[in-house]
Amino acid sequence: xxxxxxxxxxxxxxxxxxxxxxxxxxxxxxxxxxxxxxxxxxxxxxxxxxxxxxxxxxxxxxxxxxxxxxxxxxxxxxxxxxxxxxxxxxxxxxxxxxxxxxxxxxxxxxxxxxxxxxxxxxxxxxxxxxxxxxxxxxxxxxxxxxxxxxxxxxxxxxxxxxxxxxxxxxxxxxxxxxxxxxxxxxxxxxxxxxxxxxxxxxxxxxxxxxxxxxxxxxxxxxxxxxxxxxxxxxxxxxxxxxxxxxxxxxxxxxxxxxxxxxxxxxxxxxxxxxxxxxxxxxxxxxxxxxxxxxxxxxxxxxxxxxxxxxxxxxxxxxxxxxxxxxxxxxxxxxxxxxxxxxxxxxxxxxxxxxxxxxxxxxxxxxxxxxxxxxxxxxxxxxxxxxxxxxxxxxxxxxxxxxxxxxxxxxxxxxxxxxxxxxxxxxxxxxxxxxxxxxxxxxxxxxxxxxxxxxxxxxxxxxxxxxxxxxxxxxxxxxxxxxxxxxxxxxxxxxxxxxxxxxxxxxxxxxxxxxxxxxxxxxxxxxxxxxxxxxxxxxxxxxxxxxxxxxxxxxxxxxxxxxxxxxxxxxxxxxxxxxxxxxxxxxxxxxxxxxxxxxxxxxxxxxxxxxxxxxxxxxxxxxxxxxxxxxxxxxxxxxxxxxxxxxxxxxxxxxxxxxxxxxxxxxxxx
Numbered sequence: 001x002x003x004x005x006x007x008x009x010x011x012x013x014x015x016x017x018x019x020x021x022x023x024x025x026x027x028x029x030x031x032x033x034x035x036x037x038x039x040x041x042x043x044x045x046x047x048x049x050x051x052x053x054x055x056x057x058x059x060x061x062x063x064x065x066x067x068x069x070x071x072x073x074x075x076x077x078x079x080x081x082x083x084x085x086x087x088x089x090x091x092x093x094x095x096x097x098x099x100x101x102x103x104x105x106x107x108x109x110x111x112x113x114x115x116x117x118x119x120x121x122x123x124x125x126x127x128x129x130x131x132x133x134x135x136x137x138x139x140x141x142x143x144x145x146x147x148x149x150x151x152x153x154x155x156x157x158x159x160x161x162x163x164x165x166x167x168x169x170x171x172x173x174x175x176x177x178x179x180x181x182x183x184x185x186x187x188x189x190x191x192x193x194x195x196x197x198x199x200x201x202x203x204x205x206x207x208x209x210x211x212x213x214x215x216x217x218x219x220x221x222x223x224x225x226x227x228x229x230x231x232x233x234x235x236x237x238x239x240x241x242x243x244x245x246x247x248x249x250x251x252x253x254x255x256x257x258x259x260x261x262x263x264x265x266x267x268x269x270x271x272x273x274x275x276x277x278x279x280x281x282x283x284x285x286x287x288x289x290x291x292x293x294x295x296x297x298x299x300x301x302x303x304x305x306x307x308x309x310x311x312x313x314x315x316x317x318x319x320x321x322x323x324x325x326x327x328x329x330x331x332x333x334x335x336x337x338x339x340x341x342x343x344x345x346x347x348x349x350x351x352x353x354x355x356x357x358x359x360x361x362x363x364x365x366x367x368x369x370x371x372x373x374x375x376x377x378x379x380x381x382x383x384x385x386x387x388x389x390x391x392x393x394x395x396x397x398x399x400x401x402x403x404x405x406x407x408x409x410x411x412x413x414x415x416x417x418x419x420x421x422x423x424x425x426x427x428x429x430x431x432x433x434x435x436x437x438x439x440x441x442x443x444x445x446x447x448x449x450x451x452x453x454x455x456x457x458x459x460x461x462x463x464x465x466x467x468x469x470x471x472x473x474x475x476x477x478x479x480x481x482x483x484x485x486x487x488x489x490x491x492x493x494x495x496x497x498x499x500x501x502x503x504x505x506x507x508x509x510x511x512x513x514x515x516x517x518x519x520x521x522x523x524x525x526x527x528x529x530x531x532x533x534x535x536x537x538x539x540x541x542x543x544x545x546x547x548x549x550x551x552x553x554x555x556x557x558x559x560x561x562x563x564x565x566x567x568x569x570x571x572x573x574x575x576x577x578x579x580x581x582x583x584x585x586x587x588x589x590x591x592x593x594x595x596x597x598x599x600x601x602x603x604x605x606x607x608x609x610x611x612x613x614x615x616x617x618x619x620x621x622x623x624x625x626x627x628x629x630x631x632x633x634x635x636x637x638x639x640x641x642x643x644x645x646x647x648x649x650x651x652x653x654x655x656x657x658x659x660x661x662x663x664x665x666x667x668x669x
Contacts, residue, residue, distance in 0.1 A: 011154075012155055012258060014265065016160070020164065022238045024043065026253065038232075042089065043210065060127060089210030092206060105426035109373050117566065119232075164212045167212075168208070233561060260288065318578070349597070351482040352550065361539055364578065364579065365500075367571075367576055369512065371513075373427070373429050374417075377568070378567065380540040385547055388458055389548065391405060400461075403488070417433060417537075492542060572616060572620065
């Protein structure tokens with residue numbers, strides 16, 4: 001029992017981070033209605049500023065730096081770090097969150113994901129990707145608890161963060177601004193009529209959220225060091241805590257954070273016991289937040305409080321695709337010619353762009369057509385890829401049978417993740433899927449008993465004795481493999497066009513527009529969601545298998561949560577509602593042809609994630625239809641002007657876009 005008590009106390013250090021992040025999430029949500037997936041990343045910036053100041057006396061700015069002769073004292077460095085965090089909070093509110101406060105849940109989720117990718121990329125560029133140590137604000141020591149010597153630092157950390165929780169509770173309970181924030185959360189129009197400014201209340205809440213979250217990260221990082229990947233994803237267990245608190249109770253946040261941190265610490269202890277199953281020794285602590293999220297949302301998702309807002313902006317229009325044989329044949333010939341004309345890294349970049357197009361197409365189906373926000377598409381792709389490694393090396397399953405089988409495995413996983421969508425949608429479903437993606441990544445992809453660290457080899461695809469492998473000798477991108485990828489993608493796109501233009505596509509759009517109205521018209525909404533998740537996961541699985549074939553050996557880094565978020569970013573940037581948007585996403589996606597050109601020609605590869613994150617924020621704020629949608633709108637305007645232009649010299653009248661093939665759907669329901 002002494003050991004268990006010691007590990008429970010050690011878990012309080014992690015709980016301190018959860019308390020800070022969950023309180024920050026609560027402040028942002030109650031003031032803006034946005035679930036800030038970037039809470040961990042933005043809090044990490046202030047912690048990095050503090051750490052670098054204490055390390056060598058350098059104040060790192062987003063652009064430039066200030067070097068002091070001597071490192072400032074701990075209180076001064078802490079104050080500067082917190083000021084940097086507050087400034088980031090103010091900038092985030094006015095430039096990122098304020099413009100999308102009345103936008104659909106999809107735009108809000110996308111913009112917060114884009115902010116997370118942007119801040120994380122900026123941290124990597126300015127501070128480096130490696131783990132750095134951070135000075136502890138709490139002196140180390142021990143004390144006796146129930147006759148057991150335990151660490152005192154973690155207890156003090158938890159006590160400090162409990163003090164911040166008390167301040168947050170007092171703000172909501174006793175201050176005029178806090179009461180106004182709670183009132184605006186219930187009815188923003190009513191709060192506005194009473195003379196309160198929701199924008200100012202939200203800005204104040206963002207500043208408070210930045211401070212409390214940054215303090216939590218600074219305290220927790222003194223135990224583990226700062227890492228740009230880990231602390232960005234600590235928002236997932238913090239979201240689990242927020243859901244336990246029903247998005248409103250500060251007291252429950254404190255209790256749930258302590259319980260979750262202690263439980264995860266004890267699980268890590270148990271995982272080292274001889275009797276613990278070998279397959280469950282890695283990542284089991286990350287499964288707990290996912291199970292908590294599933295349980296809370298499945299039981300109470302329909303009764304979780306939402307924030308009243310003045311209005312809701314509709315989702316981007318969907319253009320019903322039509323199969324045009326001649327343009328399709330020309331596009332196919334052009335793609336084949338480009339693959340044949342290039343070689344080496346450039347041919348590989350083109351090939352990878354085609355694969356990324358398929359992964360982006362899975363987002364088009366599940367989000368653009370069905371209206372379900374899934375952040376787990378990379379996990380589905382990874383499940384297919386790692387299954388491919390097993391079936392090709394252990395069972396000698398041939399191509400294309402292995403491709404179909406592994407994609408069906410991904411489809412089954414997607415339909416399983418679809419079950420919570422029976423009761424929830426929007427940002428809440430995004431929480432479920434990102435928690436599922438993180439659990440799959442840590443518990444499966446990083447589990448050495450399932451995916452050994454030596455790698456997961458994949459046998460080269462062959463078809464009637466023809467070697468279709470990607471490499472042979474010094475050639476890193478063989479033309480037969482690239483043409484195989486093009487052939488598979490062509491068939492998938494053709495099937496997508498047939499489905500999207502038929503009854504299945506119209507059923508998806510009806511569910512996206514209004515689930516209650518769709519059910520009233522006789523549509524089986526639950527079955528439609530299962531089909532949508534299954535189809536999107538199947539296409540993601542095909543992409544995952546092709547990624548596996550292109551690498552010859554898989555690792556977990558190919559399918560991390562951040563890879564999935566980056567693909568979502570470029571899919572939304574290209575246009576989340578059309579195949580042309582998916583094609584643009586493939587071209588500009590990570591490791592695609594634009595990435596290769598930027599890395600090889602412009603030598604800006606390290607800035608790719610930063611550029612794509614900023615571009616996604618601008619797209620979500622200013623042009624939610626994406627590049628393809630804007631191009632379609634402009635083409636429609638040109639066609640409309642030509643149709644309505646008089647034969648004489650009279651100036652043409654203003655016309656609107658031709659929307660004959662567009663289906664306007666809203667985020668209602």
